[in-house]
Amino acid sequence: MHNHIRIGTFSNKLALNQAxxxxxxxxxxxxxxxxxxxxxxxxxxxxxxxxxxxxxxxVFVIPASFLPARLNDTLELIAxxxxxxxxxxxxxxxxxxxxAGLTIGTNSPRRIAFLKHFYPKTKIVSVPENIESRVxxxxxxxxxxxxxxxxxxxxxxxxxxxxxxxxxxxxxxVGQASIAVVCHKKLxxxxxxxxxxxxxxxxxxxxIRTERSFLKTFSAASNIPVFGYANYEGGLVTLKAGVIxxxxxxxxxxxxxxxxxxxxxxxxxxAEEVLQNGGAALSR
Numbered sequence: 001m002h003n004h005i006r007i008g009t010f011s012n013k014l015a016l017n018q019a020x021x022x023x024x025x026x027x028x029x030x031x032x033x034x035x036x037x038x039x040x041x042x043x044x045x046x047x048x049x050x051x052x053x054x055x056x057x058x059v060f061v062i063p064a065s066f067l068p069a070r071l072n073d074t075l076e077l078i079a080x081x082x083x084x085x086x087x088x089x090x091x092x093x094x095x096x097x098x099x100a101g102l103t104i105g106t107n108s109p110r111r112i113a114f115l116k117h118f119y120p121k122t123k124i125v126s127v128p129e130n131i132e133s134r135v136x137x138x139x140x141x142x143x144x145x146x147x148x149x150x151x152x153x154x155x156x157x158x159x160x161x162x163x164x165x166x167x168x169x170x171x172x173x174v175g176q177a178s179i180a181v182v183c184h185k186k187l188x189x190x191x192x193x194x195x196x197x198x199x200x201x202x203x204x205x206x207x208i209r210t211e212r213s214f215l216k217t218f219s220a221a222s223n224i225p226v227f228g229y230a231n232y233e234g235g236l237v238t239l240k241a242g243v244i245x246x247x248x249x250x251x252x253x254x255x256x257x258x259x260x261x262x263x264x265x266x267x268x269x270x271a272e273e274v275l276q277n278g279g280a281a282l283s284r
Contacts, residue, residue: 004032005191008048008057011037013132017154018179021081022061025199049075052184058191059183064175064208069215078192079181079200080208085149086177088170090163092144097163103143105134111146113225114170116248150177171227171240174211178204203232206263213267214241218275220283237263241270243279252279
């Protein structure tokens with residue numbers, strides 16, 4: 001169908017919620033949508049890529065924070081939804097804070113390293129990969145979770161937020177709190193235009209592409225705790241990004257501001273500064 005877009009995603013609640021958000025943004029355009037799920041235990045980006053390349057769907061949605069620095073050459077990042085709730089939050093059944101020396105469940109290398117650095121009394125435990133399973137386990141066991149505010153909202157657990165963690169020191173991961181839409185480079189022009197006009201938020205796109213420029217230049221392994229957050233204000237983009245050692249003892253970061261026109265170069269310059277100041281040793 002000409003005025004119809006097939007959207008691929010995973011079959012869990014959070015992924016379906018993200019696909020629904022994108023579909024609702026497309027709806028006013030007059031185009032219809034259908035969500036097609038990839039039911040796999042691995043929840044691997046490769047599964048979505050394969051579905052797209054085989055024609056099972058025309059685009060797929062995925063958290064921008066899950067994207068590697070470089071995509072398959074045949075694919076294109078076509079849109080980023082508006083960022084909301086970019087900061088991390090502490091989810092707990094109790095009224096408490098991170099200074100209390102809690103037991104925290106997370107598998108994120110960045111969050112683990114930041115906890116070791118800023119809250120050394122914290123005990124860290126491994127949790128299920130599926131975020132919905134983490135929340136269920138939280139309700140049954142006596143520990144807290146750290147997730148993004150945007151995920152807490154989507155999972156309807158904002159009532160369990162015990163603490164908002166400031167981005168000034170607990171810097172988010174690259175792309176956090178935005179849904180990325182990926183298509184084949186040969187997708188019909190009219191459909192690309194619809195996605196860019198109705199789904200893409202230009203300020204968010206500028207910021208995340210700045211962060212991704214940092215990530216590409218830094219070129220660290222996926223298990224290295226890298227962070228990067230760009231924000232837009234007054235026609236300028238400010239990027240704070242860096243790397244933290246796995247044990248949390250060493251943080252190397254940089255912060256710079258540039259115009260929108262130079263934002264990709266900004267990401268590259270911040271990465272080069274971090275690498276030159278010792279980040280290269282931590283990225284191996």
